[in-house]
Amino acid sequence: MAAVDLNAESLGVPRKQLMESSGNAVARACRDLADPGSTVAIVAGRGNNGGDALVTARFLKAYDVTVHLLGRPETISTDIARENWDALVAAEADVRTVTDSADLDLGDPDVVIDAMLGTGVTGALREPEATAARAINDTDATVLAVDVPSGVDADTGEAEGVSVAADHVVTFHDDKPGLDALDCEVTVADIGIPDAAELFTGPGDLIALGRDSQSHKGDHGDVLVVGGGPYTGAPALAAQAALRAGADLARVAAPEHVAREIQGYSENLIVSGFSGAHLTPDHVPDLLELAADRDVVVFGPGLGDADATLDAVGSFLADFDGTAVVDADALQVVPEVDTDATLICTPHQGELQKMGGETANDWDARCELVRDFAGELGHVLLVKGAYDIVSDGDDVRVNRTGNPGMTVGGTGDVLAGVTGALACVLPPLDAAAVGAYVNGRAGDVAVEEFGGGLVATDVLNRVPAGLEVDE
Numbered sequence: 001m002a003a004v005d006l007n008a009e010s011l012g013v014p015r016k017q018l019m020e021s022s023g024n025a026v027a028r029a030c031r032d033l034a035d036p037g038s039t040v041a042i043v044a045g046r047g048n049n050g051g052d053a054l055v056t057a058r059f060l061k062a063y064d065v066t067v068h069l070l071g072r073p074e075t076i077s078t079d080i081a082r083e084n085w086d087a088l089v090a091a092e093a094d095v096r097t098v099t100d101s102a103d104l105d106l107g108d109p110d111v112v113i114d115a116m117l118g119t120g121v122t123g124a125l126r127e128p129e130a131t132a133a134r135a136i137n138d139t140d141a142t143v144l145a146v147d148v149p150s151g152v153d154a155d156t157g158e159a160e161g162v163s164v165a166a167d168h169v170v171t172f173h174d175d176k177p178g179l180d181a182l183d184c185e186v187t188v189a190d191i192g193i194p195d196a197a198e199l200f201t202g203p204g205d206l207i208a209l210g211r212d213s214q215s216h217k218g219d220h221g222d223v224l225v226v227g228g229g230p231y232t233g234a235p236a237l238a239a240q241a242a243l244r245a246g247a248d249l250a251r252v253a254a255p256e257h258v259a260r261e262i263q264g265y266s267e268n269l270i271v272s273g274f275s276g277a278h279l280t281p282d283h284v285p286d287l288l289e290l291a292a293d294r295d296v297v298v299f300g301p302g303l304g305d306a307d308a309t310l311d312a313v314g315s316f317l318a319d320f321d322g323t324a325v326v327d328a329d330a331l332q333v334v335p336e337v338d339t340d341a342t343l344i345c346t347p348h349q350g351e352l353q354k355m356g357g358e359t360a361n362d363w364d365a366r367c368e369l370v371r372d373f374a375g376e377l378g379h380v381l382l383v384k385g386a387y388d389i390v391s392d393g394d395d396v397r398v399n400r401t402g403n404p405g406m407t408v409g410g411t412g413d414v415l416a417g418v419t420g421a422l423a424c425v426l427p428p429l430d431a432a433a434v435g436a437y438v439n440g441r442a443g444d445v446a447v448e449e450f451g452g453g454l455v456a457t458d459v460l461n462r463v464p465a466g467l468e469v470d471e
């Protein structure tokens with residue numbers, strides 16, 4: 001939800017606007033439950049759940065409303081909730097602060113609006129919320145909960161201690177799985193979050209990458225790039241991109257002549273050479289062994305399409321059961337392979353067609369075709385284009401970052417490496433979507449700097465900027 005929020009904000013729909021819609025939706029539900037003139041007690045916590053109900057208070061002019069804030073106003077935890085509190089105070093609404101739960105006096109209201117805690121709850125209710133929950137449950141009032149009954153876990157429907165027993169819940173944007181288990185009426189309110197905030201990748205998608213300050217070397221991934229043969233730069237680009245995207249280690253396995261050259265490019269990479277000019281089935285047992293201890297393998301950059309190479313790709317994938325990003329010539333092998341591996345395939349339109357995938361001019365149809373084909377393959381697809389389409393056969397995400405300057409050779413290798421690094425720390429669909437987003441953003445930063453004439457290393461070196469969360 002935090003990701004969707006930030007994406008909505010980047011689309012011009014800020015959180016405070018969502019809070020206004022949420023509060024309004026709760027007021028609507030309250031009007032359905034009680035006639036004008038009824039008494040309404042709002043019990044508000046200090047987070048955004050409370051903030052929603054502070055908005056509700058403004059929308060219930062025809063009712064006799066009292067707001068009980070649990071805690072001192074200075075401890076309200078978000079700016080938008082505090083602004084809504086200040087607005088009630090400025091308007092001389094009937095507001096009270098409760099610092100000692102023993103002082104909470106709800107009276108005998110017709111409706112209690114429970115806005116103590118929503119999705120931000122952790123663990124059992126503390127004081128004064130626990131006592132307040134009992135007080136709410138002890139009234140004869142109809143209890144209307146905001147988003148989730150306070151104390152209840154929105155995902156499981158369970159509570160660690162006391163929780164509010166609600167008659168009705170107005171929940172926002174989407175059904176919460178935990179609410180199905182409760183004995184109360186649930187209304188899902190549309191609060192104006194654009195569908196685009198979920199379909200299109202955005203800054204919110206980077207939240208999942210937040211690093212733990214206690215993290216150790218190796219926590220962020222060890223990536224193996226298998227590539228090179230007719231092309232030498234591609235595997236080096238992919239491996240360096242993996243490092244730029246946060247992997248702790250990047251290794252390359254390539255034919256000896258490529259391995260020697262790569263070692264010359266970058267001291268940051270670990271390189272293993274194998275005999276001959278290109279990959280052949282003879283190399284597969286060693287590669288499988290090398291791959292077994294890695295988090296993710298990026299397979300394909302610069303491998304070429306010699307028959308023996310494609311045979312080797314097939315036999316590698318047939319025996320591999322880890323996670324791999326498959327790119328370039330290796331892609332055409334995927335539809336024929338029966339594998340237990342988790343694959344993220346990164347074709348452009350031409351490669352998609354070579355794999356047997358179809359495309360359409362109509363945008364929606366194109367997304368549907370990618371979803372169906374991903375489902376058929378049983379793997380994640382990231383189809384590159386002006387808009388990148390990502391699907392696991394179920395969900396579809398679309399990425400709009402990037403620019404025409406990125407059609408230059410090598411940017412696809414950078415994307416494969418970035419996606420490989422992200423697949424070490426994110427589920428495959430997210431890794432593909434965030435990979436496309438970050439790679440495109442890196443290209444956007446590069447084009448802003450150079451104006452045009454981009455080369456792949458420009459994009460590669462701006463991957464860290466692509467990963468930066470805007471404040």
Ligand SMILES: NC(=O)C1=CN([C@@H]2O[C@H](COP(=O)(O)OP(=O)(O)OC[C@H]3O[C@@H](n4cnc5c(N)ncnc54)[C@H](O)[C@@H]3O)[C@@H](O)[C@H]2O)[C@@H](O)CC1
Binds near residue numbers: 120148
């Ligand atoms: N897109 C969204 O996510 C939207 C969310 N909205 C509202 O925002 C809510 C989430 O807001 P927040 O993230 O601020 O979280 P909450 O308001 O649910 O709770 C946060 C507060 O609860 C305290 N707290 C946590 N666990 C506690 C416990 N066991 N006992 C006592 N206090 C505890 C925290 O210290 C913090 O002050 C949603 O439930 C919803 O009502 C809406 O404003 C609209 C949009």
Ligand SMILES: [K+]
Binds near residue numbers: 115116118145150
């Ligand atoms: K609540």
